[in-house]
Amino acid sequence: MTTQELTWAARAGAVRPVTDAVIGGELAAARSGRRRDSINPATGTVLAQVSECGAEDIDAAVLAGRAAFESGSWSQADPGSRKRVLQRLAELIVANADELALLDTLDAGKLISDTTQVDVPGSAAIIQWYAEAIDKLYGEIAPTASTELALVTREPLGVVGAVVPWNYPLEMAVWKLAPALAAGNSVVLKPAENSPLSALRLGQLALEAGLPEGVLNVVPGDGPTAGRALGLHPDVDALTFTGSTEVGKLFLQYAGASNMKQVWLECGGKSANLVFPDVADLDAAAEAVCAGIFTCGGQVCSANSRLLVHESIKDALLERVVARAEAIRVGDPLDESSQMGPMVSAEHADRVMGLIEVARGEGRIRTGGDRVAGSPTSAFLQPTVVDDIAPDARIAQEEVFGPVLAVFGFGDEREAVTLANGSSYALAASVWSDSHSRVHRVAQRLRAGTVSVNCVDALDVTTPFGGFGLSGFGRDLSLHALDKFTGLKTTWHHHN
Structure with missing residues (x-):
């Protein structure tokens, strides 16, 4: 075994994962008291016992997200302020790169060469890219008569639910969070039950970066319980999902059975x-x-x-x-x-x-x-x-x-x-x-x-990613991802 391999093994033993949800700026155990073993697939050993959150925890996270949104601490913050916070978050990802890489390697069995060289630096770069985009997006002025002024602006939707898969735990979370936060939304993130550890750490780092409490909430739990509760929640304005086509169809049903929330799906493939x-x-x-x-x-x-x-x-x-x-x-x-x-x-x-x-x-x-x-x-x-x-x-x-x-x-x-x-x-x-x-x-x-x-x-990050048919609809990455997390508002001024 080389010196570097010994170093990774030693670092792996020193990792102390976050095991509770991040809700309203605080670490919170599941209200039920239930915990789920997070297992290293390469060794079969238990890495940590993570809070197994349910509908009550999702309710608390959505409530915190709504309160933060209505307060305007993030949703109404000027573009430069939001930009600086996200830039700081990108810097913190880089500063904690080895820890985040090890969390994904231990939790999901991903190669350390991939998590250190692709996933973690890629996640930081995506957040940095959307941070830079914030103060470069312009509204529109419609071509009206001289007595009228019609402004078209992009408004954040409110509370966004994000459900992400286990194959790229950190990076898929960032694909959703970066444009949603850049647009001014609050987010409730449910990581995959097999790989929640890097997302929970990301929730902590976001607070350290200066993201107001309640703007990003990370709630671990399984799909049939926590995921379903998020999909059915009447105070979630949009839901973005990456995962299987089978589960994607469930989120469409959840939206129809609740408040007709927008649902954006990136599902399976057979390329x-x-x-x-x-x-x-x-x-x-x-x-x-x-x-x-x-x-x-x-x-x-x-x-x-x-x-x-x-x-x-x-x-x-x-x-x-x-x-x-x-x-x-x-x-x-x-x-x-x-x-x-x-x-x-x-x-x-x-x-x-x-x-x-x-x-x-x-x-x-x-x-x-x-x-x-x-x-x-x-x-x-x-x-x-x-x-x-x-x-x-x-x-x-x-x-x-x-x-x-x-x-x-x-x-x-x-x-x-x-x-x-x-x-x-x-x-x-x-x-x-x-x-x-x-x-x-x-x-x-x-x-x-x-x-x-x-x-x-x-x-x-500069090009849209997504598909057609059973692969879903909507696009991640690029400026087009902002379309999923904003709504167009017309403000019409009449002048006599």
């Missing part, structure tokens, strides 16, 4: 990766194919889980993909040499293995298909490639959310597009071709929120 025969560098394509499905163990909504390859190059590309998949080092997420860690939990690993067993009857396992022998827990799975399956097979249509790649061959461009669009999901896609005309033509015909050309899962 297609199309590789055409005019790609000169098959090695680069193979490397990207593996990155697109095995990053974060495939636990990514936009993971390129379907590989569509022209028949003339299928064998050559697949040989390279299989070789790279077999070379991936699956191991301890605290070890910087590991290239893939465990699934988020043993239960989720069981679900993925169940779908792999289904795939055995639908096609041919080219590599993988099992748990990693000798691992400390059952959550470590092999990178898996499945070939010779039908487009309507379960493994071709259902989101696995694990390291499983489904492979198809195609004969021409039309068939490739038909296969790619043959899914109820429409979140992302990739196209590999050295022909600009082909890329332009195919990208136009693909039904996806993001099309990455000669790369996979292209993403930046």
